[in-house]
Amino acid sequence: MNNMHFFDFFEIPVSLNPDVTALRQAYLRNSRKFHPDFHTLADDAAQAAMLEQASLNNEAFQTLLNPERRMAYVLKLFGLLGDENANPAMPQDFLMEMMDINEALMELEFDFDQARFDDTLNQVQSLENELDKEVEDVVKNWTPDVPDSTQQLERVRDFFLKKKYLLRIRENLSNFAALKKQ
Numbered sequence: 001m002n003n004m005h006f007f008d009f010f011e012i013p014v015s016l017n018p019d020v021t022a023l024r025q026a027y028l029r030n031s032r033k034f035h036p037d038f039h040t041l042a043d044d045a046a047q048a049a050m051l052e053q054a055s056l057n058n059e060a061f062q063t064l065l066n067p068e069r070r071m072a073y074v075l076k077l078f079g080l081l082g083d084e085n086a087n088p089a090m091p092q093d094f095l096m097e098m099m100d101i102n103e104a105l106m107e108l109e110f111d112f113d114q115a116r117f118d119d120t121l122n123q124v125q126s127l128e129n130e131l132d133k134e135v136e137d138v139v140k141n142w143t144p145d146v147p148d149s150t151q152q153l154e155r156v157r158d159f160f161l162k163k164k165y166l167l168r169i170r171e172n173l174s175n176f177a178a179l180k181k182q
Contacts, residue, residue: 005077006060016074016142016156018064027061030054071139071160078150080157094162097127101169108176121173128166135159 007014010026034053063069075081090098104120107113138152139159146152 006064006073009056009060010064014074014077014144016071016139018070020065023061023064027057030057068160068163071156075153075157075160078144078153080153081160088157088161090161090165091158094165098165098169105169105172105176108173112176112179117173117176121170124166124169124173128163131159131162131166 005014007018010023010030012018012022012026031054034050034057036047036051036054063073072081101120101123104116104123108117108120135155138155142149142152142156
């Protein structure tokens with residue numbers, strides 16, 4: 001597979017908040033250029049290469065179009081996000097906040113209470129809102145050439161990991177709600 005990163009592939013600047021119009025235009029341009037139907041008269045090797053490029057075009061577009069996937073991709077591109085076991089530890093203050101929420105989840109698991117469920121869900125939503133506000137400007141304006149680029153991207157990584165953690169909690173809450181309805 002091509003070692004070129006997705007931003008280079010689309011000839012757009014590396015960013016956490018790329019120009020979506022430019023991204024779509026590049027995707028469509030590449031779709032016309034690489035679509036296998038336009039290369040039916042080419043030899044097998046050329047057809048295989050075009051199919052590979054078309055697949056790359058689709059994967060790159062889906063990754064850069066989705067904000068969460070794009071954020072993970074940029075963090076991996078700059079070596080700040082690895083596999084599940086290689087990520088840095090969560091900040092201690094965040095984990096302390098999560099301890100209370102995790103206790104509430106355990107209580108809900110053994111004795112579902114709608115008021116406690118609603119309170120826990122509101123806590124999670126409030127934390128998500130705070131996190132979004134803390135990093136909103138960085139996500140909107142970050143590029144590799146901004147001052148303190150690495151420090152800003154580290155903040156984005158911490159945000160990303162916290163959001164993933166909160167997503168798991170939200171999924172657990174959804175499961176409790178679904179079980180309660182049964």
